Amino acid sequence: MKDGKVGFGIIGSQFEADIHAASIRMGRHGDVVAVASPTRAHREELAQRYEIPAVYDDYTAMLEDPAVDVVTIAAPNVLHCQMTVDAAHAGKHVVCEKPLAMTIEEADLMVDTCRTQGVHLFYAEELFFTPKYVKAKEMADQGAFGRVHLVKQSEMHFGPHADWFWDVERSGGGVFMDMGCHGLAFAHWFLGRPRPVAITAHMGTYVHGDKTRGEDHSFAVVEFDGGVIGHVEDSWARRGGMDDRIEVYGSEGVTYANLHMGNALPTYSEHGYGYAVEKAPSTQGWTYPVFEELWNYGFPQEMDHFAAAVKGLEEPQATGEDGRVVQELLLAGYQSAGSGRRVALPFRPPGVRRPIDLLFAPAQDI
Ligand SMILES: NC(=O)c1ccc[n+]([C@@H]2O[C@H](COP(=O)([O-])OP(=O)(O)OC[C@H]3O[C@@H](n4cnc5c(N)ncnc54)[C@H](O)[C@@H]3O)[C@@H](O)[C@H]2O)c1
Known part of the structure; x- marks a missing residue:
């Protein structure tokens, strides 16, 4: 933390990464200190637009940057779990974009890893x-x-x-x-x-x-x-x-x-x-x-709240637990549409790789 501001490192450099950077900059409690993304042109453009001092092509290198207190994950859904787990093991708090994960097992792993590593897992639900x-x-x-x-x-x-x-x-x-x-x-x-x-x-x-x-x-x-x-x-x-x-x-x-x-x-x-x-x-x-x-959507308020929560000034209002509830509902929703039936919860079909698979091949006997 520098000058009392929480250091954010953004993973990704396009649509939502830009919203994260702009929103963090609009708040009082955080600053954008790094960005990591494999696409050179985009990461350099983002760094230039928001005067981000450190730029990485690989997010795992950014996780070693001591100026980064929190990473925000603005990358495709399939990458959320691995990125969260890696960040937590590096001692970084995590803001993960929606939807939290691909599977309920991933959601569990993300929540559990952040808890055992003693870092926050924030779920970026701006609503x-x-x-x-x-x-x-x-x-x-x-x-x-x-x-x-x-x-x-x-x-x-x-x-x-x-x-x-x-x-x-x-x-x-x-x-x-x-x-x-x-x-x-x-x-x-x-x-x-x-x-x-x-x-x-x-x-x-x-x-x-x-x-x-x-x-x-x-x-x-x-x-x-x-x-x-x-x-x-x-x-x-x-x-x-x-x-x-x-x-x-x-x-x-x-x-x-x-x-x-x-x-x-x-x-x-x-x-x-x-x-x-x-x-x-x-x-x-x-x-x-x-x-x-951005203000009408709530993005700056959301990011500043996460920074305030890292400082211990506010109780987290959107967490990995919220994301996990949604994850189970997503799986159950696809199961319902695929089977043409109402699906009761808890719903934890084993071995499902992607929620949409249940639309084409609903789990049996659940
Ligand atoms: N909260 C919202 O309203 C909202 C809106 C849009 C997107 N999102 C979410 O944000 C996430 C990103 O979506 P987007 O719209 O920014 O997509 P995008 O395609 O605009 O950007 C994806 C970024 O991920 C980067 N990326 C890909 N592989 C990577 C890797 N291995 N390491 C680091 N970066 C990598 C790409 O370079 C790109 O910059 C998604 O989970 C999406 O659902 C949320």
Whole structure:
């Protein structure tokens, strides 16, 4: 820790790595001291943009850097477990991107290794920090909606920005794995982390079958202890840019929040402008640019909270345990869609390499 700031080393140098760097820089408690990524052009560009002093082509070399207190993992899903375990053995705290892992065994290993090595494992679920959604939870916790019985979250756009997401070997699944993990985590967190009891899911590949075996639209209903419900819908088959929203229903009230609308400027331009909102195809014609986009998502608040937690100033709000709950729900969701049945939890099928495998070959007798 230098000048009282937690030193972050970022693994990866593209989409989410850029968000990590920008977000850490916006906070008070941390600084970006290193980046590691195999792609030279990207890592050098990122280092230049954020004035990152140390640049590595191999993350294991970065783990020996004493200036690094925490690593953030912004690399493809298939690499999360190994990177976390290596970082923990090097005595570094870990911020792991979502989804936590490919399998429940990996999730266990990550949580257990970080615990035995005495380092934090933070789960990078920014919806726990998204200001609009935090406001909805504050109101719910104050009793504004009476007894909340249903929480919905949905994220939709026309598909990911990088090739590896389409490759289930590296991603573990399609849109349910990629974005369903947000809604599953959100519902669990919003409702006060009740035990998930069962999940019923439907999913299919409707428009992107030429490039992936992964599903591009998914629905899941999660039943929690006490009879409360989470409804999670996600799409990579929705034209027109990003849509992210929640709905909360209780015995005495209801609230709706659309992450972008209301924080956007309805805009028409023949010529376009600077840069588009995430996943928007263009800045020409009608668009909805969001001001303070990272802040509206909650990324800077999330990263600064992790730095504050490393300093012992705050209790961790998003941990490997949250990621593990989501991991089990992801596996059970694919099992449900594959078998056409409601799947009860605990659900720990042995020997499953990727959650999506259960969509094509559901586990028997579970
Ligand atoms: N929280 C969110 O909303 C959110 C949004 C986007 C992505 N993500 C997650 O972030 C992670 C990264 O996704 P992305 O969108 O940044 O993908 P990306 O393709 O833009 O970047 C992946 C990066 O990983 C690097 N990488 C690959 N192999 C590596 C290795 N062996 N060592 C070090 N770096 C390696 C690549 O060089 C690249 O820089 C994924 O787990 C994804 O699910 C989260």
